[in-house]
Amino acid sequence: MALNMENDPLIYKCFPTSLTGPALNWFRNLARGSVDSFRSLYNKFISQYYRNKRPAKDILSLFTMKQHDSKRLQAFLTRFNLVKSMVIECHSSTAVQAFKLAMNWETPFHTSLVVNTPNTMDELNERADGFVRLEENEAANARKTSIISMEEKSKTKIRQK
Incomplete structure (x- = not known):
């Protein structure tokens, strides 16, 4: 064309x-x-x-983001990457620093980033995949435990009756 x-x-x-x-x-x-x-x-x-058309954002929008305590890593990562995609000329290492500041500091992933900071967002996203899988596995185990606990309570009530 x-x-x-x-x-x-x-x-x-x-x-x-x-x-x-x-x-x-x-x-x-x-x-x-x-x-x-x-x-x-x-x-x-x-x-x-x-x-x-969505207006372009400046780099400050990345540095003002925060991961809420209750939010899972996958949800925050998706939101961060969406905002990053709207920032014009955002250097990858700057985005990594903004992500580190935005993260909930009490998470294992934040600790991992402090100990060994990735150089690029691609590296950060790759590493985050493992932590996302870990969170999903923990959530699935918590659901199973909750279901088993509910079943045991139900059985106990039946025995008591």
Whole structure:
């Protein structure tokens, strides 16, 4: 397509292949003859979807984040990475430092980060995977223990009756 930027009919025919969902429906509902050039289509598209654009964030937004005590690592990691993706020109090592400051300090993962700080967010995410699995395993074991405890209480009540 880059070689055919001046070929409006070709671009206009290929453009819908890049759309899905509501954007494709919007395109299909354009009135016949309402678009006379790709520039016109571009302008209509931008005016339709410009309000959906998320504003860029600055690096301060990473340094003001906090992991709440009750939040699991996976949820916080997802939220942190989402905000990081909206920060323009965020160096990976800076993001790692912001993540360390935002973490709940009483967690084993925070201790791991203090003892051996990763150089990049990719390294941090890889290491976090193990701790996420550990949290999930502990939660599953707690659920099993709770179910067994409830069953034992139920059996005790039945015996007492």
